[in-house]
Amino acid sequence: MNAMKTALQRCNDFVIKFANVNGSGSASANDLFARAIIRMGVPVAPRNIFPSNIQGMPTWYEMRVSAAGWLGRRGGCDLMVAMNPQTWDKDVAELESGGYLFYDSTKQLPRSKFRDDITVLGVPLTEMCNREYSDARQRQLFKNVMYVGALTALLAMEFAEVEKLIGEQFRGKDKLISANINALKRGYEYAREHLPCPIGLRVERSDQVGDRIFIDGNSACGLGAVYGGATVAAWYPITPSTSVVEAFTSYCRKYRTDPDNGACRYAIIQAEDELASIGMVIGAGWNGARAFTATSGPGISLMQEFFGLAYFAEIPAVIVDVQRGGPSTGMPTRTQQSDLLSCAYASHGDTKHVLIFPEDPYECFELGAQAFDLAERLQTPVFVMTDLDIGMNDRLCKPFAWDDKQRYDRGKLMTYEALEAGKDFGRYLDVDGDGIPYRTIPGTHPTRGAYFTRGTTRNAYAKYSEAGADYVYNMERLRRKFDTARSLVPAPVLRAAKEPTTVGVIHYGSTSAAMEEASVTLEAQGIHADTLRVRAFPFSDAVLDFVAAHEHVFVVEQNESAQLRTLLINEGEINPKKLIRVLHYDGTPITARYIAAKIADALSERKVTSIRKKVAT
Amino acid sequence: MTYLAKPRLLLADAPKNALGYTRRDYEGAISTLCAGCGHDSISAALVQACFDLDIEPHRVAKLSGIGCSSKTPDYFLGNSHGLNTVHGRMPSVLTGAALANRDLIYLGVSGDGDSASIGIGQFAHVMRRGVNMTYIVENNGVYGLTKGQFSATTDLGSKNKRGVINSDSPIDLVALALQLGASYVARSFSGDKEQLIPLLKGALRHRGAAFIDVISPCVTFNNHPGSTKSYDYVREHNEAVNRLDVILPRDTITASYAAGTVRRVVQHDGSVLHLRKVGDDYDPTDRIEAMNHLHERHALGEIVTGLLYVDSSAEDLHRHLNTVEKPLNKLGDAYLCPGSKALDALNASLR
Ligand SMILES: Cc1ncc(C[n+]2csc(CCOP(=O)(O)OP(=O)(O)O)c2C)c(N)n1
Ligand code: SF4
Ligand SMILES: [Mg+2]
16 A cells, blocks of 8 residues: 555644444544544534434544634545444545545454555454453443544644543543543554554644634524523424423523522423424413424424414514424435425415524524514514534534623513503504504403404404405505514625625525635635625515625525525515525535535636626726 | 494493402403304303402413304403414413413313314323313314314214214213313303303312313204204203302302212312212212213213312422422513523533
């Protein structure tokens, strides 16, 4: 093998992939490895690629180490930690030329199982573990820690950082700490003795992480719901949203337990299905509590009828939709942005809903908390649209922030005092011209302000009416309200290109990390593009102005049917020809390479070869 | 005019309850149901029960599904908030509402189609959870609002208006509620307000899941010979296990009963249920006996009514969840938001 000559040489900029067997306890070892690199001041972006299965199936943990701070998926793999014989061939084939293959060399493998253009790094992990431990589970778990130890040596990482992390992880459990550190050392020492340490890939201490935190989007959503004042949560387990309510539960235990008597300032119900989940959320919202549910596509499908009721009865509700692939199991544990249309126009009748698109855990927290204000101000369901990529992967992001001076905005509530003073109350009356009526919470006043509501079929005073004029009044008011929403939802984020350009790119949600990187790639090719990250539906004027201001507008999405593009065309009355699709939907997170290539190709087809010149003249 | 306001005839001598309210204060809009519909009698019984119990109308929240029965909350307790939800899903909405504010009285109104067909799942789970509520099914054995189709409570062999015989086994919601853990279970008949009003009162004062199946004939689609939910049929086959008097703590007991003819059950709030014996001795505190009795008598073609089961020490969902005493919807920012300091500490742990 002549690989060493051409072996990749990279410092703080490579992709390492762990091929594991689901249920083997590799997740915490991989996490330890990622955190150790972060502690060395180098940004990493890990991603789980896992099956819809609890044990025995292949699972991958792909980690991008990037001093430049790119957190999107790069694609390709420079170092494969091949711990799963089942996927060996595929894993080996995936390595970049000049890459490194780390494997358990206990069992001899024929030469044909390797490649000539890679560097092979064998550590007899099984043998070492079998010698060291008698218990089967220990053998398995410590094998993972051992490979972390070996990698620490191979990549020239600081052993002390990993050691320290183990100490933090098992704080108070001294036995576990020493056992783990022992395993770590075994791996580390073996590599130092038997392998060419360091290899061409290295991690060097840096200061690129700053004060950023490392957390997954679902935990951030759960925390956002606590800060946003949610007291009622109802849900039904479904990947990839389950950990939203699990996080909400544990944060509530921590922050919402009454110090005097241990009572709960929250109520969480695992419902019998998603219909019941959303029903409970609506009941609680009608009765004046902030409530939410978390689900994924199939749950959204089941909730449709109720969304219509909440829309027309004007009941606040927050729905976190962690999007995934289509029906059944398997693909559904892969990421997508494919529920936009089914949420935006959810339910029967003329409905339109407010959608929020967080880009990362920071926004899952911030916009997730804001969603509760928005739902009450607008008295309507608000959908927080995340996806598996944001939801279930730890991501470096800005530290969470909260302004203690801010107060929950409960929207237009008719109080006891106002009713007592004889203020006119029509539940569905547009008093202020913004389409948002006033509401009373049940139990407000003994003789005033009560109303009986149904979806439709009532007048502005909530009295039964089948009159067409009353229906029309109501629909027009709802449209006004939706228009008001455009100025209340989070504004889009514009990044202007370094030079004036006719090219604009619209993207949203988890695409942003790859998009930012793609902009830089394109810029290096002389293609300048302004980008606009849309953060909400309905679209504010800024979104439509952006489209109008650019000749070539790309819409980058992680679905097959170009759903945001459809919304733009439909709601912004934009000529479809103007919006160029860039779609990625194979279940893996979109990459900068993919975006940049699609945009460059399309522009050259459109013969927009030298934009710089064109703009300059 | 599409909304019929009730004429406000103020009768100076109308009786008032302890709160100074007349029965009129517990009424709602004029019913749009067919004249003679059993559901209207249930509405009237609810008005009477709330009046008798001195309930402040705004302390009641009314929730219903979809159907003629589910329309009725508009026709009583006009000073209470009401939410007409979607077909078969009232129980979840009621559960959420009850979670938000444990201090109100929750009244769920449903039909046999609403609860036993499309909504049987939610019916089952709301009972299991022990939501503190009074859940009424206005059971006419038919879909009234969609014009007379069989429902899941239609008895085997019962005939519809066109003479078609039902061949599907019926669901007995009372048997289900007993099995699922409801802690106050009764059956009554809309044509027997003497029986129905006290049963409603006992339920409204009960803590936990109270369920009443009220047979309520549909005069338009299911009141003909051959139907087992017609006025005549129910009158002929009605077998009450007991007769109930509800005595509130404030009442002085005036009634006197012959020895051995009455059972006393004290509810958590001090209200006393006096169950007068009718025929054989029946123990309404024994869930198993209640289920057995129900099945035995059903096999004989009888419609068993009365207070079939009560557990006066039952807990409710809020107790199971150990929620704070103060209603969740009244907790202010300071009780809910952990604030920036906690967030800083959390940030530090995520590095
Ligand atoms: C999802 C849905 N499916 C069907 C209907 C039509 N629908 C309205 S009422 C009803 C049946 C109501 O029967 P029941 O609950 O027994 O009430 P009743 O009218 O007999 O009092 C049906 C099927 C609906 N409203 N919603
Ligand atoms: S159709 Fe039947 S249930 Fe409906 S209102 Fe008429 S009588 Fe009552
Ligand atoms: Mg019916």
